[in-house]
Amino acid sequence: MSVILLGHQKGGVGKSTTAVNLAVALSIEMFKGDTKNILLIDADPQATLYRWSxxxxxxxxxxxxxxxxxxxxxxxxxxxxxxxxYVIVDAAGRDSREMRSAMLASDIMLMPTKASRADLELLEHMAETVEMSRDYNPNLKVGVFINMTPTNSQAEKITAKKLLKEFPEFKLMSTTISDRKAYRDSFSSAKGVHEWKDSKAKSELSCLLQEVVNVIR
Ligand SMILES: Nc1ncnc2c1ncn2[C@@H]1O[C@H](COP(=O)(O)OP(=O)(O)OP(=O)(O)O)[C@@H](O)[C@H]1O
Ligand SMILES: [Mg+2]
Known part of the structure; x- marks a missing residue:
């Protein structure tokens, strides 16, 4: 009933990683480990999500x-x-037909971004794309969250949050996801961080999931 899209014109920001982690977190936190209520849609020719599954x-x-x-x-x-x-859609890391058409069927588009200025400047183009999509899907929510932030520094996070305030099209999620080996290692083992041994990663993901659910509820 709820469609969560991971989308961004930029590649390598963590869309597929977030897609699998949200799926695992949802199944464990909301469905006692049952996965049949959650459909994964891989809309990226790279098939990262499909191959993980x-x-x-x-x-x-x-x-x-x-x-x-x-x-x-x-x-x-x-x-x-x-x-x-729940349906979780993972779109290619570019401005693809799949991303744009998925935006018309989604409740929320989640956009992971790195905290650097170069990365944040790309949001300008996405803001235009979002505006256009809202002509057809006025209820589309767009949540940006900072991903792969260094665990040992708050400075980047603070600058990014300041910059992101310039985009009223987006909701800035208060959860930030750190750069942690657990995200890479659990993915390699076809798991999510809820099935891994890093409690900090798990708790970040829980917070993100809770925020997403609150936005679309
Ligand atoms: N929070 C994180 N901590 C550490 N590594 C991460 C994190 N998020 C993503 N990564 C790593 O960053 C790389 C890119 O992530 P991912 O494949 O999820 O990005 P993507 O946006 O789906 O890329 P593409 O645009 O190519 O589809 C991967 O190697 C992944 O393991
Ligand atoms: Mg991907």
Missing amino acids: QRREDAGLISFPCIRLEGNITQQIKRESEKYE
Whole structure:
């Protein structure tokens, strides 16, 4: 019923990592480990999400329903969302047809960003894209969160938060996700941080999930 899109024109910001971690966190925190209420849609030709889910199956872990879609995917997402409690869509790291069409069927687009100025300046283009999408999907919420922030420094985080205030199109999530090995290692093992041994990563993800759920509720 709720569609969460991970989207950004920039590659490598953590969209796929966040998609899998939100899926695992949702299943554990809301469905007692049951995964059948959560559909993963991989809308990226790189198939990162799809391959993660295949590796999960191969490893004998509880797998998530997962499909691949391409092109104009608005109607397909809407149809699928009627059958699941949550749909998580991972779009390619560029301004793709899949990202734009998914924005028309989503409740929230989550945009991970790094805290550097160069990365934050790219939000300008995304702000225009969001404005256009809202002509067709006025209820689209857009949440930006800072990802891969250094665990030992607050300075970058503070500057980024200041800069992000210049974009009224976006809601700045109060959760920031740190750069932690746990995100890379759990992904390699076809898991999420809720299934890993780093309690700080797990607690960051819980906070992000809670915020997302509150925004779309
Ligand atoms: N919080 C984090 N801490 C440490 N590493 C991270 C974190 N988030 C993402 N990464 C790593 O950064 C790299 C890029 O992440 P990811 O593949 O999720 O980005 P993406 O936005 O989906 O990229 P693409 O645009 O290519 O699809 C990966 O190696 C991933 O393991
Ligand atoms: Mg990706």
